[in-house]
Amino acid sequence: MTEDYKIKWQRCLDIIRDNIGDTKTVTWFQPAKPLDFKDNTLTLGIPSSFFYEKYEDEFYSILSTTLKKVFGQGIRLDYVISLIKNDEDSKVKLQGTKQSTAVKNKFVQSMQSASPMGESRTEKTPDFNPQLNETLTFENYCIGESNRLPFTIAEYIANHPGKNDFNPFFLYGDVGVGKTHLIQAIGIRVKERNPNAKVLFVTLRQFQNLMANATIRKQIPSFLNWFQQMDVLLIDDLQELSHKDGTAKVLFPIFNHLHQNGKALVFTCDRPPMELDGIADRLIDRFKWGITERLPKPDLALKKKILSFKASKSGLSLPPEVIDLIAEQSTGSVRELEGIVMGILTRSITLNVPIDLTLAQEVMKNSIKRIEKKTINFDMIVEATAEFYRLNPDVIFSKSRVRDIADARQVIMYLCHKLTSLSSSAIGHKLNRRHATVLHGISAITDRLPYTKELSLAVEKIEEELRS
Numbered sequence: 001m002t003e004d005y006k007i008k009w010q011r012c013l014d015i016i017r018d019n020i021g022d023t024k025t026v027t028w029f030q031p032a033k034p035l036d037f038k039d040n041t042l043t044l045g046i047p048s049s050f051f052y053e054k055y056e057d058e059f060y061s062i063l064s065t066t067l068k069k070v071f072g073q074g075i076r077l078d079y080v081i082s083l084i085k086n087d088e089d090s091k092v093k094l095q096g097t098k099q100s101t102a103v104k105n106k107f108v109q110s111m112q113s114a115s116p117m118g119e120s121r122t123e124k125t126p127d128f129n130p131q132l133n134e135t136l137t138f139e140n141y142c143i144g145e146s147n148r149l150p151f152t153i154a155e156y157i158a159n160h161p162g163k164n165d166f167n168p169f170f171l172y173g174d175v176g177v178g179k180t181h182l183i184q185a186i187g188i189r190v191k192e193r194n195p196n197a198k199v200l201f202v203t204l205r206q207f208q209n210l211m212a213n214a215t216i217r218k219q220i221p222s223f224l225n226w227f228q229q230m231d232v233l234l235i236d237d238l239q240e241l242s243h244k245d246g247t248a249k250v251l252f253p254i255f256n257h258l259h260q261n262g263k264a265l266v267f268t269c270d271r272p273p274m275e276l277d278g279i280a281d282r283l284i285d286r287f288k289w290g291i292t293e294r295l296p297k298p299d300l301a302l303k304k305k306i307l308s309f310k311a312s313k314s315g316l317s318l319p320p321e322v323i324d325l326i327a328e329q330s331t332g333s334v335r336e337l338e339g340i341v342m343g344i345l346t347r348s349i350t351l352n353v354p355i356d357l358t359l360a361q362e363v364m365k366n367s368i369k370r371i372e373k374k375t376i377n378f379d380m381i382v383e384a385t386a387e388f389y390r391l392n393p394d395v396i397f398s399k400s401r402v403r404d405i406a407d408a409r410q411v412i413m414y415l416c417h418k419l420t421s422l423s424s425s426a427i428g429h430k431l432n433r434r435h436a437t438v439l440h441g442i443s444a445i446t447d448r449l450p451y452t453k454e455l456s457l458a459v460e461k462i463e464e465e466l467r468s
Contacts, residue, residue, distance in 0.1 A: 040074055043079070044078070132199065137185050138155055141185055153169060158187075170292040176333035190264075232263065233258060234267075237270075245280075248280060275456055382412055386408065388458060409433075
């Protein structure tokens with residue numbers, strides 16, 4: 001019974017041979033040896049990392065489909081490779097990636113050639129490249145408490161693309177926190193559930209370039225018509241729309257048409273809508289129709305989860321103390337974490353040394369920008385906020401409900417909650433306010449920040465002053 005997986009692997013080889021021929025099967029699949037099958041994971045021993053790259057790229061579709069057919073849904077694949085031939089100590093284990101076959105290994109045309117701009121329309125829209133990366137799936141996205149809400153919203157949209165509950169979805173956050181991955185996952189899930197869905201991912205820069213070409217060719221009406229055919233439109237890096245009046249004017253009718261017809265619109269940006277400069281209010285207002293959500297930097301627990309995930313994909317087994325060290329000292333960018341993992345892998349192989357704290361510290365020395373953390377306390381927040389609003393700090397503690405004083409007081413509650421370890425009860429005690437009043441104040445500022453530019457700039461300026 002324990003050898004059953006080896007028999008199933010032989011069945012996989014027969015199916016693969018029928019699809020790609022005997023020569024390729026002998027060359028690329030015959031050398032692979034089934035080593036183990038546990039927890040619905042098949043482990044293959046392969047001669048080199050070159051085979052791994054072939055399996056994960058050129059042969060992924062046929063291999064994935066065949067394994068599911070023989071072993072069943074949910075089957076996972078791991079690889080064992082000897083970095084040095086016949087050296088057991090040099091063996092590393094790599095996890096197979098979870099790629100989407102819905103957007104991989106298909107014959108697709110470029111967006112420009114598939115566009116009907118300037119061409120006669122046919123009944124069937126030509127296939128085109130949705131520009132989705134098959135590895136950026138929900139399954140490959142690490143979830144923690146810090147990013148659970150935006151992930152949940154994204155998954156809901158992907159499973160219900162025809163609903164306007166969260167349409168448009170405006171996702172903003174710092175560079176490298178995973179915004180692009182999350183919105184690409186929406187597109188991939190939609191394609192998996194409906195292969196005929198017209199899904200397109202573009203950066204704002206690509207949109208501008210296509211629009212420029214259409215303008216030169218006097219094909220703007222066809223350009224608009226082509227984009228208005230989409231079922232799901234994903235636009236990345238919307239901050240580049242600032243002060244681009246021409247682009248905004250073209251995007252406006254596309255937005256209106258898709259939204260009115262129940263088509264999903266998803267945007268990423270490095271700031272909330274109200275902080276986009278040089279954009280007509282009517283477009284800003286439309287971004288507010290749906291939901292605006294911030295994707296924060298991963299918290300400590302999520303950073304550890306990401307590190308373990310990225311390491312396993314690279315064949316690394318990071319000791320717990322190394323994971324703790326990196327998670328505690330890194331800034332929180334997912335890209336930074338990926339870079340550290342690759343740096344550790346490269347240095348470990350090059351120097352032929354074990355992965356330990358010394359090695360990790362050496363890598364991080366060149367990977368993490370050191371920022372001395374300044375301790376911020378309640379009194380500093382009161383002083384900085386009062387100075388910004390040009391108030392006497394004493395009036396903050398009074399019973400006055402004058403608008404500027406009330407706003408300043410709520411900003412202090414919000415910043416104390418964000419920048420200090422004070423509990424809401426402790427903040428209330430210091431401000432002579434009830435616990436419930438503090439909770440309301442924090443919530444009020446949190447809710448208004450994405451939509452009120454004046455407030456957002458005020459909080460940002462006060463924080464900059466506190467950290468300087």
